[in-house]
Amino acid sequence: MELAAIATAAVPGLTPARVAGIPDDPDDFDSALIIDAQKNRWRVRSPRHEESSMRLETELTALRSFTPGIRASLPFRLPSVAGTVRQGSLRTFVYNHLPGQVMDLDELVAAGGSTAADIGRIIAAIHALPEELVDRADLPVYTADEFRQRKLNELDQAAMTGRIPPRLLRRWEHALEDVALWRFNPRVVHGDLHEENLLIEHGKVAAVIGWTDVRIGDPADDFAWLAAAHEQSFTDTVIEAYTAARGELADPHIMRRAALAAEFALAQWLSRGLATNDAERIAEGEQMLRDLDEDISEYGGQPISIVEPPRMDIHGQPVPTDDEAPAATDASEVAEPGHDENLGDHSQTASEERVADAPPHPVVPPKPQVAPVSPGRPTGDEDADDAATADGEASSTTDAMDPEDSDTVPGADPHEAAENEGSAAADDEEPAFLRDSDFDDEQSSGTDGSAAGAEDGSPSGSLASGPETDAMPMIVIESLDEAGPSGESK
Incomplete structure (x- = not known):
């Protein structure tokens, strides 16, 4: 309920109808999936401490560096921040929800070679990102x-x-x-890539999330999670697809x-x-x-x-090596292996x-x-x-202006609104983890989602709409006006 109330403050006009928990690191974040009255989905992520808050701030900086052109060129979708709410020194983020679902590593292996090959191509696309993206965001370069x-x-x-x-x-x-x-040739790397940051839909990677550790560094870091794969053929297929997509000389030591x-x-x-x-x-x-x-x-x-x-x-x-080992002085000390x-x-x-x-x-x-x-x-x-594969020469950089220091995410895809207006119908079938028992029965679902729906003129489900929020500390509302309820980005 608290995250739902925060979401209404971050995104004006958002009226939560259902709330469910979603997988995340419980030591660092409180997270929830919210479905509003129009069946749009939103992801809320609230940091538990200063370190996790800084990671979310870094992710916001990284996501702002993805221009509309870069987003359009990628074979997967990226998160977009719809709004934020600051509570003291910590800031809660509301993201437009992305398609797909998280699968554990065993499920990915069982999905077959086509899924493994798609993961290899996705990693190759990340490593092909222009280096100025990292420079523009002032992120680490090694x-x-x-x-x-x-x-x-x-x-x-x-x-x-x-x-x-x-x-x-x-x-x-x-x-x-x-x-x-x-x-090795340093590349733009995701830095926190693993199965929980890949959203899978119809056997392919639909979206990549968790951009908190973007940097220019060792491409091998984005393959570390594959060390847990129980089937070597899965890792081999990922690497082969990566190599083919990169089209460069192999790095024979990337998996080491x-x-x-x-x-x-x-x-x-x-x-x-x-x-x-x-x-x-x-x-x-x-x-x-x-x-x-x-x-x-x-x-x-x-x-x-x-x-x-x-x-x-x-x-x-x-x-001791054979040269260092003491010589046998008696025939009884010499025995055949296994005898x-x-x-x-x-x-x-x-x-x-x-x-x-x-x-x-x-x-x-x-x-x-x-x-x-x-x-x-x-x-x-x-x-x-x-x-395994390696990357060739680094991509040439181009001059770019730094984005303005505001909570509005620049460079939104002009086709996002039209694309996402149809997302409600496409999302009518709820994912497996969204069951009625998962949602808060006290959450109102009878609102129409508009600001005029409440008698006092505030959006239904806002911080002033229920006793659950009376004990919340005073917050400063920061919203990203350019992103609407359906403003998913590619």
């Missing part, structure tokens, strides 16, 4: 070496906590010091860096918990790091380096037993903004990243 050095600095900070298993520290440091691994990013996200999760003194997050991070350390000790982990690191024993100590005098010729070595017991699928890797889960058991195709 060269390949700057990006690698930044990761090394983060690793040093994580090591100082004393909570990272030594084996993982050595493994990550070895990969970050493998200079050949970091020869992606696997490293998925593992390192666990350390970043722990560091964030320590910074905020979040005991639950700290405990989760430590447990996931222990699980990852055990998986790598047992199964070797996914390849993240070009030059393989030294082998370690179960205590994390280097295993035991007590068992005969059919016994297995310890390493063979580990391989036989290895699970067929990797553990689910982390998502950037939700509690990650330990990644990294091998899928059985360690060279799959050799088919």
Whole structure:
């Protein structure tokens, strides 16, 4: 109810008829889907703290940089901000709702190769965005070496906590010091890409949301979430479609860096918990790091380096090489692999037993903004990243004026209104998560959605329309006049 009341303040004339929760990171945001009297859908996202508020402000800046021409050229739709409401230092955002639904990774894999190929083409389109888009929004820009050095600095900070298993520290440091691994062409990247930020409709990506971490950096970051895919063929299809769409020389190491990013996200999760003194997050991070350390000790982990690191024993100590190993001084000390005098010729070595017991699928890797889960058991195709792609030379930049500092989103698509007037009819069939039991029965649905519908002249469902909002703090209304109830953008 509170988010519905905020939405009426952010978008004049909006009269909520139904309210339902939608998936989001509960540590950072309160979110809801609102259907108004005209059956238009709106997404409300309210930050819980300063850090998440800054992420939404960054997303607004990024979305303003997408000109109408850029939006029209993309094979997917982008969010558009319809209005905002400030409550103290935090600001709640109301977005025009986009088509499609979130599918988990297993559902995407089960959807088949056509969906995987479409995801590859979508990622290619993101990486083909002009770099001036990032420059115009004053968002982060990294060269390949700057990006690698930044990761090394983060690793040093994580090591100082004393909570990272030594084996993982050595493994990550070895990969970050493998200079050949970091020869890539920086591109515009989404930065927070995973299955929950892809809206799927009819087996294709209809929209991409969550543009809070846009930057120029390593394209591999947008593939990190694929480390959790249980079917290597799914990842292979994504990469093949990406390569074909980019039409450039392959980056043979993109999936190695992606696997490293998925593992390192666990350390970043722990560091964030320590910074905020979040005991639950700290405990989760430590447990996931222990699980990852055990998986790598047992199964070797996914390849993240070009030059393989030294082998370690179960205590994390280097295993001597053949040249360093002491020579056998007695014939009884020399035995054939797999042979035991007590068992005969059919016994297995310890390493063979580990391989036989290895699970067929990797553990689910982390998502950037939700509690990650330990990644990294091998899928059985360690060279799959050799088919990965790389980007060529960066796109040439053009001069662009900075947008005005206002809450009005410039560059709205001139065809948005006509396109979205028909969205109500198209959206009559409610998605699976919109059931009557999900909605607040106290929410009025008998209004006509106009400002004249209320006796006091205020829009029905506004902050003054019910006792639920009496306890709300004083707010400053900021609306984006150019966006109407059906102002979805492509």
